[in-house]
Amino acid sequence: MSGWRACLLTICLAAVGCSAKPKTPIVIFLDGAGHFGYAGNVKQGLRQGGYAGRFESFVWTSLLGPGVDHLLAARVGGHAAGLARKINRIRASDSADPIHLIGLSSGTAVLMAALERLENGVMVDNVVLLSSSISARRDLSRMLRRVRGHVYVTTSLHDGMLAMLAVNADGGGGPPAGRVGALQPRTLARSDRDLYRKVVNLPWRPAYAGYGWNGGHVRVTSPRFIEAVILPRLRSNDLFPLDRPVHREPYVSDVPHPRTRLSIYGVASPLVGGAPAFLVTHKGRRYIGDDHGRVNRQPGTVAGW
Numbered sequence: 001m002s003g004w005r006a007c008l009l010t011i012c013l014a015a016v017g018c019s020a021k022p023k024t025p026i027v028i029f030l031d032g033a034g035h036f037g038y039a040g041n042v043k044q045g046l047r048q049g050g051y052a053g054r055f056e057s058f059v060w061t062s063l064l065g066p067g068v069d070h071l072l073a074a075r076v077g078g079h080a081a082g083l084a085r086k087i088n089r090i091r092a093s094d095s096a097d098p099i100h101l102i103g104l105s106s107g108t109a110v111l112m113a114a115l116e117r118l119e120n121g122v123m124v125d126n127v128v129l130l131s132s133s134i135s136a137r138r139d140l141s142r143m144l145r146r147v148r149g150h151v152y153v154t155t156s157l158h159d160g161m162l163a164m165l166a167v168n169a170d171g172g173g174g175p176p177a178g179r180v181g182a183l184q185p186r187t188l189a190r191s192d193r194d195l196y197r198k199v200v201n202l203p204w205r206p207a208y209a210g211y212g213w214n215g216g217h218v219r220v221t222s223p224r225f226i227e228a229v230i231l232p233r234l235r236s237n238d239l240f241p242l243d244r245p246v247h248r249e250p251y252v253s254d255v256p257h258p259r260t261r262l263s264i265y266g267v268a269s270p271l272v273g274g275a276p277a278f279l280v281t282h283k284g285r286r287y288i289g290d291d292h293g294r295v296n297r298q299p300g301t302v303a304g305w
Helices: 003-018 039-048 066-070 079-095 108-118 192-197 206-211 223-234
Strands: 026-030 054-057 101-103 126-130 151-155 199-203 260-262 276-283 283-291
Touching: 026 039, 026 079, 026 108, 039 054, 039 223, 079 108, 101 108, 108 126, 126 223, 192 199, 192 283, 206 223
Parallel strands: 026 054, 026 101, 101 126, 126 151, 151 199
Antiparallel strands: 260 276, 276 283
């Protein structure tokens, strides 16, 4: 091989070896009590939305039925410790790959306990609690220190399953988070309140029925809802436009009226539809959104905007 060809080959190999490894996200799903197999719905929704990363289901069931899972297995430290070890291993092998956790019902109790057991410095990216049966007033501060992005909590007063609960999966009192949302504990230390900027409740709205979630307990795993509402919030650790964290300061915008009502006429976007449209500003960019949390990011849909 001639000298210049050998030199060229060396340069090419060096360039390939030094090129940045593409990030490969992973979603870890925890099913609810009884492990009835809703991982398939969640995975389908993610794939429909273009998610090409890894998807794994963490099995924590006792195999003794949903009652035992909810009352006992969800609180057994061994399951949470096992998930924590799994996350520690993933993070040790690659510190940059995004890690997202999604839990359903009682599975959210195992998920939360696992995050509290992570090694120092180990962080995950985003967490989704679907129809969570943990106490709404549970102190999330330890878990939130392990989250880079946000914790999204779906809530619905139409959830008949949670309405019948006598005991929450984590043993805490009061209504479950899946009914009323995650709430700041009344005794939360002032230094921990800012952590709740990471917590975003996603209450059920009639418009979500169009995505397959009718407000019911397990229908929240509808592939269309996962695709349209959950997946977009996993694509970034930034706060999604129009989402409102549990703890927030007064809204400050760089436009005179941050929620200026707009006429829907001339808005050529199916995301706005017939709902009242609002002009909002997020990180210097303007968006049109509606009260269902849906956003049209395309500029120029309103004359003069």
